[in-house]
Amino acid sequence: MHQFIDGQFQTGASGRKLDIINPATGESVETVTLAGRADVDQAVAAARAAFPSWAAATPGERSTVLSRFARLLAEQAEDYAVAESRQTGKPLRLVREFDIPGTIDNADFFAGAARNLEGKATAEYSPDHTSSIRREAIGVIGSISPWNYPLQMAAWKILPAIAAGNTIVLKPAQITPLTSLMFARTLQEAGLPDGVVNIIVGDGSEAGAALMRHPGVDMVSFTGSTTVGRTVLEAAAINSKRVHLELGGKAPFVVFDDADIEAAAHGAVAGSLINTGQDCTAATRAIVHRSIHDTFVARVAELYRDIRVGLPDDEDTDIGPLASYAHRDRVAAMVDRARNYATIVTGGSTPGDLLAPGAFYTPTLITGAAPDSEIVRDEVFGPVLAVLPFDSDDEAIALANDTPYGLAASAWTRDVYRSLRATRDIKAGCVWVNDHIPIISEMPHGGVKESGFGKDMSTYSFDEYTQVKHVMFDITGTAHKDWHRTIYKLR
Ligand code: NAP
Ligand code: MG
Secondary structure, eight states: OOEEETTEEEOOTTOOEEEEEOTTTOOEEEEEEOOOHHHHHHHHHHHHHHHHHHHHSOHHHHHHHHHHHHHHHHHTHHHHHHHHHHHHOOOHHHIIIIIHHHHHHHHHHHHHHGGGOOOSOOEEEETTEEEEEEEEEOSEEEEEOOSSSHHHHHHHHHHHHHHTTOEEEEEOOTTSOHHHHHHHHHHHHTTOOTTSEEEOOOOIIIIIHHHHHOTTOSEEEEESOHHHHHHHHHHHGGGTOEEEEEOOOOEEEEEOTTSOHHHHHHHHHHHHHGGGGOOTTOEEEEEEEHHHHHHHHHHHHHHHHHOOBOOTTOTTOSBOOOSOHHHHHHHHHHHHHHTTTSEEEEOOOOOOGGGTTSOOOOOEEEESOOTTSHHHHSOOOSSEEEEEEESSHHHHHHHHHOSSOOSEEEEEOSOHHHHHHHHHHSOSSEEEESOOOOOOTTSOBOOSGGGEEOOBSTTTHHHHHEEEEEEEEEOSOOSSOGGGGGTOOOO
């Protein structure tokens, strides 16, 4: 029973079964029955029915549920860690130290933020009227999340939406639905009314597309590929839904000649290999000054070779498998094509022995690829870093911006002027200086260009999940108001 609708678990109406596979071993973790159109309709109806009273709950009441949820999540952390690791192949260390604490912090943040929704000052912008702004919930949110960070994505989608008084139907990626279901269950334990959060486990092109097109949905929020993102945009046009899209990235990692090379090398390793490179902000294109290019490449290669690719339960494991065999094969095929036009400095292989049954791939460093080659332009979403040389600062910025994406970027320099220019000139939703990856609940995450639009996390997410209403009061109490004479004169 893997559909969570109106506070109840039920079996998917499609009748089609799917095994959730642990990509570290190939073993089935659980079998789910996928949602059909009827589940989507039912979930949207439940969310619609739950909306008026949840929207009318006080900020304090909503905050209380989120605070309780954060505490319950902390108590249940180990169950979540195991489920998340099993369905994605993530190392337990990563889940315990990154995914879970990040999610708890998000919940705590939105518990506080729920009580701090603000609007413009109530004031007299005309002498005869008092204006005020109401910041109101939008209604039913239809959300679709990807498989790279299932738990954190459930948090990013659900928490700001419900903190602001909306109700939601979330469709997680079908290969990783388990922690989204747990999330909804824990929210229920925390006192969330039935129907406020509903989880549909189904295929993207069926249940996902039906949710995006549904006339009972007021806003769609999607994280995933650019290709599907475009279909979401089209579906939203049907009833003019509000849209929030997070469509991945191809983050540049710019290393100027005055940078601390050791810091940049470590930053590149962590920034490119986090979550086995399945991170939309991951460092994918190291753009390195020609004078330090070879030193940088040699150091990253050395660190890459020391990375322990291993089983998720092993404390010594640095990176686990990719999230699925299909995805591992896609990554391997891209690297194989790159062999024809670039140099694979290290990696580019699937480990054998104990790891042979899993969807593993070794950290892969690539040099000599042209700026317009596939490996430099397209999202690989795996443990792969391409290094490109540059000669001038202008060229570095041009290379950094030579991508349809604009989600995240970093600049490595000890020169304050360079860092200021780089952070101004690189087109991205986030630019780090002398680091790459850290995210915090208080700050927005979201892209520009074909990385999409709209912000996750932070109070900026409320700009997505609320709408402002102008309320204007006449304060003269007169029947024939001054401005009426423009229309008709009192005779
Ligand atoms: P995807 O197809 O865009 O999947 C993301 C989500 O969209 C999943 O929940 C998927 O459902 C759903 N979906 C698929 N087709 C849909 C449709 N027609 N209408 C509505 N929803 C639909 O991404 P993918 O195929 O898993 O991965 C492909 C590439 O996307 C990756 O290699 C990576 O480059 C990029 N990606 C980016 C992010 C990111 O964080 N921005 C995350 C994941 C992937 P089902 O999977 O259940 O069918
Ligand atoms: Mg897909």
